[in-house]
Amino acid sequence: MLRITDLVVRYGAATALDGVSLEIADGEMVALVGPNGAGKTTLVNAVSGVLRPASGIIELDGRVAQVPEGRQMFAELSVDDNLRLGAWGRKKKDTSPIYDLLPALVPLRRRRAGTLSGGQQQMVAVGRALMARPELLAIDELSLGLAPMIAAELVEHLRRLNAASGTTILLIEQEIGLAFDLCSRAYVLEAGRIVAGGTTDALRDDPVLRAAYLGDFIPSAEGAP
Numbered sequence: 001m002l003r004i005t006d007l008v009v010r011y012g013a014a015t016a017l018d019g020v021s022l023e024i025a026d027g028e029m030v031a032l033v034g035p036n037g038a039g040k041t042t043l044v045n046a047v048s049g050v051l052r053p054a055s056g057i058i059e060l061d062g063r064v065a066q067v068p069e070g071r072q073m074f075a076e077l078s079v080d081d082n083l084r085l086g087a088w089g090r091k092k093k094d095t096s097p098i099y100d101l102l103p104a105l106v107p108l109r110r111r112r113a114g115t116l117s118g119g120q121q122q123m124v125a126v127g128r129a130l131m132a133r134p135e136l137l138a139i140d141e142l143s144l145g146l147a148p149m150i151a152a153e154l155v156e157h158l159r160r161l162n163a164a165s166g167t168t169i170l171l172i173e174q175e176i177g178l179a180f181d182l183c184s185r186a187y188v189l190e191a192g193r194i195v196a197g198g199t200t201d202a203l204r205d206d207p208v209l210r211a212a213y214l215g216d217f218i219p220s221a222e223g224a225p
Helices: 040-048 079-085 096-101 103-108 118-130 148-165 176-182 200-205 207-214
Strands: 002-011 014-024 029-033 055-060 064-067 136-140 168-173 185-190 193-199
Touching (some): 002 040, 014 029, 014 040, 014 193, 029 040, 029 148, 029 176, 040 055, 040 064, 040 136, 064 118, 096 103, 096 118, 096 148, 118 148, 148 168, 148 176, 168 176, 185 200, 193 200
Parallel strands (some): 029 185, 136 168
Antiparallel strands (some): 002 014, 002 055, 185 193
């Protein structure tokens, strides 16, 4: 679905991504984790076409839609109108499949998006991206500003979406426990470079990696500290 080879992205003289390579297969759910400033948002913006790379190759087999960091609602518009904006360029803008996937939005469809809670806005942001009918859904900081219980509910929605439609998911996330709970594979980005990659179980259990990048608070697959 997605192959990135030796990607370099610069902001002026500053290099944000330095030779990044990764692959995501069709139907996979893959996490990209790392600290603030590692280049995670830069990578997803390059994949989405928001940023032009200095060099490297991005091969994408299908459409990509991005759930941006901070949700970026059109606050004065209704939930339904925010969803319809995700289908720009399409003649058919039927929002009913989104309400089937996210039924909690049904009673909110006429509410102004700016009056919703953070979790409700994040559901709208996911639904808006899905209105583009993407093969790849790139989500930037799903859990940002959300209570753990709300973030966990959103993870379950994504798990059901992947199982039902096979939508490929790239999750950019600082909350590593949440990311590893959803995704079977992950890449660790540090200072613009991929420093590790593999199954989330293997990354959890690597003591050097845990101490250097993930933190000892990440539970192992067996629940050990």
